[in-house]
Amino acid sequence: MATGRLSTGRLSIVGLGPGDASLLTDQARQALQRADRLYGYQPYLDRLQLAEGQQAFPSDNRVEAERAREALTAACEGHQVVMVSGGDPGVFAMASAVCEQIEAGPDAFKQLDVDIVPGISAMLAAAAACGAPLGNDFCVISLSNNLKPWELIEHRLRMAARAGFAMAFYNPVSKARPWQLGQAFDVLGEELAGDIPVIFSRAISRPDQQIRVSTLAEAQAEWADMSTLIIIGTEYTRIIAREERSPLIYTPRRIPQ
Amino acid sequence: MATGRLSTGRLSIVGLGPGDASLLTDQARQALQRADRLYGYQPYLDRLQLAEGQQAFPSDNRVEAERAREALTAACEGHQVVMVSGGDPGVFAMASAVCEQIEAGPDAFKQLDVDIVPGISAMLAAAAACGAPLGNDFCVISLSNNLKPWELIEHRLRMAARAGFAMAFYNPVSKARPWQLGQAFDVLGEELAGDIPVIFSRAISRPDQQIRVSTLAEAQAEWADMSTLIIIGTEYTRIIAREERSPLIYTPRRIPQ
Numbered sequence: 160m161a162t163g164r165l166s167t168g169r170l171s172i173v174g175l176g177p178g179d180a181s182l183l184t185d186q187a188r189q190a191l192q193r194a195d196r197l198y199g200y201q202p203y204l205d206r207l208q209l210a211e212g213q214q215a216f217p218s219d220n221r222v223e224a225e226r227a228r229e230a231l232t233a234a235c236e237g238h239q240v241v242m243v244s245g246g247d248p249g250v251f252a253m254a255s256a257v258c259e260q261i262e263a264g265p266d267a268f269k270q271l272d273v274d275i276v277p278g279i280s281a282m283l284a285a286a287a288a289c290g291a292p293l294g295n296d297f298c299v300i301s302l303s304n305n306l307k308p309w310e311l312i313e314h315r316l317r318m319a320a321r322a323g324f325a326m327a328f329y330n331p332v333s334k335a336r337p338w339q340l341g342q343a344f345d346v347l348g349e350e351l352a353g354d355i356p357v358i359f360s361r362a363i364s365r366p367d368q369q370i371r372v373s374t375l376a377e378a379q380a381e382w383a384d385m386s387t388l389i390i391i392g393t394e395y396t397r398i399i400a401r402e403e404r405s406p407l408i409y410t411p412r413r414i415p416q
Numbered sequence: 417m418a419t420g421r422l423s424t425g426r427l428s429i430v431g432l433g434p435g436d437a438s439l440l441t442d443q444a445r446q447a448l449q450r451a452d453r454l455y456g457y458q459p460y461l462d463r464l465q466l467a468e469g470q471q472a473f474p475s476d477n478r479v480e481a482e483r484a485r486e487a488l489t490a491a492c493e494g495h496q497v498v499m500v501s502g503g504d505p506g507v508f509a510m511a512s513a514v515c516e517q518i519e520a521g522p523d524a525f526k527q528l529d530v531d532i533v534p535g536i537s538a539m540l541a542a543a544a545a546c547g548a549p550l551g552n553d554f555c556v557i558s559l560s561n562n563l564k565p566w567e568l569i570e571h572r573l574r575m576a577a578r579a580g581f582a583m584a585f586y587n588p589v590s591k592a593r594p595w596q597l598g599q600a601f602d603v604l605g606e607e608l609a610g611d612i613p614v615i616f617s618r619a620i621s622r623p624d625q626q627i628r629v630s631t632l633a634e635a636q637a638e639w640a641d642m643s644t645l646i647i648i649g650t651e652y653t654r655i656i657a658r659e660e661r662s663p664l665i666y667t668p669r670r671i672p673q
Contacts, residue, residue, distance in 0.1 A: 296555065324555060404527075414564035
């Protein structure tokens with residue numbers, strides 16, 4: 160590193176992917192190696208082995224704004240900062256939270272070197288684990304109504320159903336949000352056929368990975384937890400049964416006239 | 417490799433990411449190293465440096481079904497086969513095409529070891545390059561009407577606009593499809609405000625990367641080519657101007673009541 164750059168801080172927002180270290184990109188690994196301070200939700204930081212001279216600043220999962228401000232402030236002080244994100248930082252994760260704080264914060268935040276290193280998002284990993292259920296047009300919805308009105312989520316579900324989109328749901332349930340996924344299934348049940356495939360993908364790429372395939376009529380919200388990503392198929396989605404192998408589920412690229 | 421497995425073929429469908437080799441995952445790299453035959457669209461295969469004993473079978477971009485059948489047949493013959501895909505194989509790419517051929521093909525195709533290695537899709541890389549425009553609910557639409565009716569695409573655009581989704585468009589234009597993107601802008605113009613941000617992301621992560629930021633009212637379809645991914649923001653999407661730096665564009669997680 161050139162001497163003149165030693166005091167120049169930087170913030171990299173890095174996607175760690177769904178869990179398995181082999182799903183990290185080289186770019187993410189390089190950004191992690193460069194950092195002297197790493198910020199993020201504790202379970203994501205716990206995945207990393209820190210080198211000497213690297214310091215972790217773990218935080219809880221409800222304090223994204225504070226975490227983002229602390230990381231930006233450290234970068235302004237000259238640190239090489241990484242903010243880690245599960246999956247991809249741009250999909251219901253830290254990139255938007257950091258941008259919010261850059262916009263609201265002091266001018267120094269806007270003068271910083273900030274870069275975002277994409278990651279394998281949970282929806283891509285979950286789809287790959289069972290075939291290609293997102294192989295045609297699809298949408299991605301967070302079912303958390305912590306930051307947006309539930310009525311808007313219901314409206315979006317109805318529009319998505321009428322569009323014929325496959326769907327990926329992030330944040331389907333939590334202890335504080337027990338009813339949202341069941342309500343989402345009910346709304347979709349009013350719009351779509353009961354035999355549309357529903358895939359519960361839990362802890363994808365991690366040792367306790369579980370995939371459960373059901374239908375809109377049969378799916379039970381209690382099968383999901385905070386680590387579950389839900390995929391809703393379309394009327395065209397196909398399930399290929401295979402002997403001694405889990406089925407392949409895919410949405411064809413072709414839609415007839 | 418155990419002797420008893422030598423004759424057991426396998427097909428891995430591998431996402432190469434948007435272009436830059438540093439956006440490959442370790443899992444993708446390992447799958448590529450294992451292969452003795454590699455199939456795919458010529459420009460994707462051209463990105464790879466093959467080792468001794470590896471053979472490439474490049475094909476044109478309109479022959480996905482034939483390519484998938486050839487790769488499956490080679491795996492049935494005992495080869496370690498990789499099918500490469502740009503971006504992520506599950507997003508308008510080869511995973512769905514291979515599944516189609518497995519379903520339509522002989523029983524032997526259904527008895528094969530098939531796995532899908534996810535990749536950084538163009539939409540994630542394009543979003544990361546400019547901020548977090550897909551930071552709230554969004555949808556992903558291929559504008560190609562080669563395999564689905566244009567009327568369905570227009571319907572999906574209208575539903576997506578009414579849902580308030582950000583949007584990522586794949587396959588916006590080609591020589592054979594010159595008018596679709598302009599028509600999509602017109603449809604969205606009937607549904608959405610003219611000042612909604614539109615991002616043209618061309619050749620993301622490659623040496624000739626270009627990002628152009630416009631609005632729905634000003635955007636010109638001729639700014640796009642086959643290598644362009646289009647992102648449409650929402651009424652909440654923010655643009656943070658920065659001195660001597662490109663603007664940061666993000667869609668906030670919070671949507672007021």
